[in-house]
Amino acid sequence: MSDTLRDALIDEIKDLYNAEKQLTKSLPKMAKNATNEDLRAALESHLAETRGHVDRLVQVFGLLDEKVGGKHCAGMAGIIEEGSEVLEADVEGAVLDACIIASGQRAEHYEMAAYGTSIAWAKALGLTEVAELLGETLEEEKAADEKLSALAEGDINREAASDDEADDSDGKNEESAPKPNAGRQASARKSAAKSSKKTTGR
Numbered sequence: 001m002s003d004t005l006r007d008a009l010i011d012e013i014k015d016l017y018n019a020e021k022q023l024t025k026s027l028p029k030m031a032k033n034a035t036n037e038d039l040r041a042a043l044e045s046h047l048a049e050t051r052g053h054v055d056r057l058v059q060v061f062g063l064l065d066e067k068v069g070g071k072h073c074a075g076m077a078g079i080i081e082e083g084s085e086v087l088e089a090d091v092e093g094a095v096l097d098a099c100i101i102a103s104g105q106r107a108e109h110y111e112m113a114a115y116g117t118s119i120a121w122a123k124a125l126g127l128t129e130v131a132e133l134l135g136e137t138l139e140e141e142k143a144a145d146e147k148l149s150a151l152a153e154g155d156i157n158r159e160a161a162s163d164d165e166a167d168d169s170d171g172k173n174e175e176s177a178p179k180p181n182a183g184r185q186a187s188a189r190k191s192a193a194k195s196s197k198k199t200t201g202r
């Protein structure tokens with residue numbers, strides 16, 4: 001466990017290193033499954049940035065005189081696992097894109113919190129160069145998050161909602177107000193996906 005703030009910072013950096021590595025594996029899957037081209041491009045460009053984040057963390061280990069290494073980040077693993085449930089479910093079209101964005105933004109916010117904390121601790125410890133390197137990554141995480149919001153609020157959410165409306169008018173939504181529960185949400189998404197198949201080609 002961490003005795004000092006410097007130890008705690010090193011733990012955070014190890015956690016982030018592992019989280020970024022996990023993302024370099026999950027972002028290609030998300031990009032491959034995205035149906036919206038702009039979303040796919042945004043995920044691919046963030047994958048390239050994420051590889052840069054790993055490189056920056058390697059530099060941070062060097063500045064801290066620490067061996068490069070990660071510590072399993074259970075937080076990011078959980079976020080990725082939840083996101084991959086959507087990819088495995090029978091969800092398609094704009095609804096799938098909306099769910100991919102939701103998962104991507106969870107990952108970004110997790111990272112933004114961890115980088116924010118690490119930067120504040122590095123500053124408190126007088127580690128200016130470390131704080132600056134981490135700050136460059138934080139800015140890219142924020143920009144990626146904003147880009148995802150813009151894509152969702154630009155078209156994708158509206159398209160996903162219109163898929164739902166088409167579904168309702170088909171009278172297929174027997175369960176109109178389910179309690180939030182994974183099984184029911186999955187069946188609602190499947191139902192929305194079926195409807196999006198019908199409306200493809202608009």
Ligand SMILES: [Fe+2]
Pocket residue numbers: 020049050053111137141
């Ligand atoms: Fe990152």
